[in-house]
Amino acid sequence: MSDLATQEETRAFGRTMARELTPAEIDAVAGAWSQTITCPCQIQEIGDDYLISGTDDGSD
């Protein structure tokens, strides 16, 4: 179990079980598959003054 689950702030179980990957690890493990779901560039292309809300309707 990750330390995240024992901190005072409650983190959702899904977050406590998530793998924390560096960008290089993501490239290495997921390759072309990952570009469409993990790339944070969309935030940057619009700028840091915006928030994503809600849930992506994506699919693996």
Added chain:
Amino acid sequence: MTAPILIHSFPNDVHAAAVGWALRQLGAEVFFWPSGAFPAVQGLTTEISSAGDVRQSVRVQDTRTDLPRCKTVWHRRRKPAFLSRSLSPKDIDFVERECRAHLNSTPRLLSPDAFWVNPPRAAEQDIYKPIQLRTAATVGFSIPDTLFSNDPGEIRGFYDRHGGDIIYKAYRGATWAGEEGLGDKIAMGFTTTLRRDDLANDAALAAAPGIFQRKLAKDHEVRVTVMGRTLTAAKILSQGDEATQADWRLGYQNLRIAPIALPADIAAKCRDYMERARLNFGCFDFVVDPNGHYHFLEINQMGQFLWKEILRPDLPLLQMFCDFLIAADPQFEWHERDPRVTFKGYLESEEGRAFDDRIRNRRPAPSAAALS
């Protein structure tokens, strides 16, 4: 002029970029409607006249374009609302609800006679995994015992009933970035084998529902990509590497796949499922146990498919998918031929190299220019 094929996705979606490029290579007209900028930097309008005529427009920065009547709509990836940080927190709930209503209703009026991949109602219905499993059982697929719950007692009971041999996965692909302590890492959810200790924190378990499923003995896995009546199946050899035993996505770099012919009964059930779910496109995931029996895990109604062509260039999925969109036929059957467009060809093209450069160097996408 022929009616265009509309692609609705976010600008950094490599599938959308590659398919758009390939369609143009094949002479099709493409209209790209970028998602992920509404409402912060994208205006989206629907006007309905007293006669019931519908006009819809999208504006990105200073460029406004009417959404065209289309032959085919590839409803690839719709992103949620993008809100300005300057928006008062007191208004966020209101703005989110309004945006959701607008985003949900806009596509339903867009080219109602077009061929949709996938029809919005079918797509929305099928993202819910409990519904998938019920439909899968109805068509005769074998499915594993599965619990969808945020009740810690139920979850631990399920764990105990299955002798601790269960996995956890989320309803939806999940990523976290920008958290304190994460640095430049991204936290990603994968299918995970559980231990009893993982289930100790009631607050964490109760915070959100999860999917808990009996762990299946695997010989290998199979992904079936369906386009109309055409099924392309590949065996995924996930069990030789510990990293990919629970979730093959964790070892993409070393993943080995091989095209296979599906057993006739499994192919028939896939087609039956697609008809019942009213889907034109989808990617089925199966586990094949050591006795050769197929077990349905899920279907991704807008799954990724070009990775298979990268691993096996003899699976011409880009050409096949373009032919599918151009044919605009739910009964589409692909007839094998040498592909005129390939994913490798896209990646080596000027457009593909520019896309890759933008992703790797985190350069802004030309959102406004994409509106055409």
